[in-house]
Amino acid sequence: MSDHVDGSQLVSLIARIERLEAEIAALNGDKREVYAEAKANGYDVKIMKALVSERRKDASDLAEQETLLDLYRQALTRAGAHARAA
Amino acid sequence: MSDHVDGSQLVSLIARIERLEAEIAALNGDKREVYAEAKANGYDVKIMKALVSERRKDASDLAEQETLLDLYRQALTRAGAHARAA
Amino acid sequence: MSDHVDGSQLVSLIARIERLEAEIAALNGDKREVYAEAKANGYDVKIMKALVSERRKDASDLAEQETLLDLYRQALTRAGAHARAA
Amino acid sequence: MSDHVDGSQLVSLIARIERLEAEIAALNGDKREVYAEAKANGYDVKIMKALVSERRKDASDLAEQETLLDLYRQALTRAGAHARAA
DNA sequence: GCGCATTGATGGCTGC
DNA sequence: GCAGCCATCAATGCGC
Numbered sequence: 001m002s003d004h005v006d007g008s009q010l011v012s013l014i015a016r017i018e019r020l021e022a023e024i025a026a027l028n029g030d031k032r033e034v035y036a037e038a039k040a041n042g043y044d045v046k047i048m049k050a051l052v053s054e055r056r057k058d059a060s061d062l063a064e065q066e067t068l069l070d071l072y073r074q075a076l077t078r079a080g081a082h083a084r085a086a
Numbered sequence: 087m088s089d090h091v092d093g094s095q096l097v098s099l100i101a102r103i104e105r106l107e108a109e110i111a112a113l114n115g116d117k118r119e120v121y122a123e124a125k126a127n128g129y130d131v132k133i134m135k136a137l138v139s140e141r142r143k144d145a146s147d148l149a150e151q152e153t154l155l156d157l158y159r160q161a162l163t164r165a166g167a168h169a170r171a172a
Numbered sequence: 173m174s175d176h177v178d179g180s181q182l183v184s185l186i187a188r189i190e191r192l193e194a195e196i197a198a199l200n201g202d203k204r205e206v207y208a209e210a211k212a213n214g215y216d217v218k219i220m221k222a223l224v225s226e227r228r229k230d231a232s233d234l235a236e237q238e239t240l241l242d243l244y245r246q247a248l249t250r251a252g253a254h255a256r257a258a
Numbered sequence: 259m260s261d262h263v264d265g266s267q268l269v270s271l272i273a274r275i276e277r278l279e280a281e282i283a284a285l286n287g288d289k290r291e292v293y294a295e296a297k298a299n300g301y302d303v304k305i306m307k308a309l310v311s312e313r314r315k316d317a318s319d320l321a322e323q324e325t326l327l328d329l330y331r332q333a334l335t336r337a338g339a340h341a342r343a344a
Numbered sequence: 345g346c347g348c349a350t351t352g353a354t355g356g357c358t359g360c
Numbered sequence: 361g362c363a364g365c366c367a368t369c370a371a372t373g374c375g376c
Contacts, residue, residue, distance in 0.1 A: 007251030010134075010244060013124045017138055020117045024110055031106045038099045047326050048096075051334070052103055053370080068305050072182060076309070079179030093337025096330060114369090118356085133240050135367090137248070154219045158268060162223070165265030182306075185296045189310055192289045196282055200351090203278045204374090210271045220268075221349090224275055304353095311352080 035045050125131050211217050293303050 007247035007249075009127065010129065010247050011251045013120060013127075013129070013134070014138060014141075014248065016120050017117060017134075018141070020113050020120070021138075021142075024113050027106050027110050027113070031103060034099060034102050034106070041095065041099075043096065043099070043330075044323075044326055047323065047330055048099070048103075049371080050327060051330055052100060052107075055100075055104070056107075065302075065305060068302055069308055072301075072305055072309050075179035075182050076186065077179075079183045093333035093335075096333050097337045100334065129244075130237075130240055132367095133237060133244055136241055137244050151216075151219060154216055155222055158215075158219055158223050161265035161268050162272065163265075165269045181299065182301065185292060185299075185301070185306070186310060186313075188292050189289060189306075190313070192285050192292070193310075193314075196285050199278050199282050199285070203275060203282075206271060206274050206278070213267065213271075215268065215271070218349095220271070220275075224272060224279075227272075227276070228279075307353080 035048070038048055039045050121131050121134070124134055207217050207220070210220055293306070296306055297303050
């Protein structure tokens with residue numbers, strides 16, 4: 001009897017999860033529609049996505065560790081690393 | 087002057103996208119909470135996720151191409167293919 | 173002078189990474205070719221991939237926690253959860 | 259008898275795929291080692307990955323559609339879109 | 345040209 | 361408490 005799982009609680013949990021996933025799927029559908037509309041109005045969807053992604057990053061990175069990245073880039077340049085560091 | 091993009095329309099589109107993404111993020115947060123609650127009640131989250139995933143597949147696959155997969159499995163078994171087809 | 177990165181070491185590390193990534197890309201190309209060949213011989217690529225994936229799982233899961241998954245499935249069935257736990 | 263699959267050919271194909279996947283897995287292991295070594299030498303792995311990714315992109319994008327992206331950025335700026343296009 | 349499948353990147357979780 | 365690992369999510373590339 002010990003390997004007996006409380007079904008009704010599990011049902012409830014699973015139901016909540018599936019409800020949330022359904023809502024998420026719906027919203028993703030909406031996103032797709034917005035992009036479709038954008039394209040219909042002559043915008044380049046790929047670029048728009050890049051822009052959104054950029055804004056998402058900027059929001060979190062707070063001016064960023066760009067500094068360190070620059071430093072590495074310079075180090076790479078100084079040392080050579082020509083032709084894709086082959 | 088042709089490479090001039092209608093800013094206000096773009097703003098609107100981007101805003102709608104970002105709104106949708108925010109809602110999706112919130113729902114994903116909710117999902118995480120539900121799983122946390124499940125875990126707190128002694129359920130195995132990994133298994134639960136497998137179950138949800140399974141139900142998702144079943145919903146779409148409608149009895150499935152299981153047939154063909156079985157056929158391939160049998161072919162593999164018949165011909166040998168022991169120890170991971172090494 | 174402290175924010176000075178040793179360029180030659182970085183170059184070496186990056187070069188090794190890029191070498192590895194190039195080899196991986198090549199092997200992925202080979203995989204694609206094998207699948208193309210399979211398709212040319214009348215096999216269903218999608219099913220084959222499912223099979224390979226299945227074997228990969230089986231290899232790691234070692235008979236698995238199928239037990240617990242079954243238990244959850246049963247609990248769900250017992251309690252109802254009809255129509256996708258709506 | 260028609261739903262009979264040539265087992266030995268399938269075995270061979272699957273075996274080749276699994277061989278390739280094993281090699282790829284090994285190389286990915288090597289990559290992980292290189293990054294671990296980098297970290298041990300004081301490099302910031304996350305930044306290094308960003309750098310590698312950047313170089314990967316640069317290689318393919320050939321100077322890029324940066325132009326259009328800039329245009330969109332400007333349009334956005336002109337029109338307002340303050341505070342994350344809320 | 346669209347949708348899907350794989351691959352790469354980020355973030356959460358677990359073990360030390 | 362942090363580092364390493366794993367699982368999820370976004371993004372690119374391929375096939376239909």
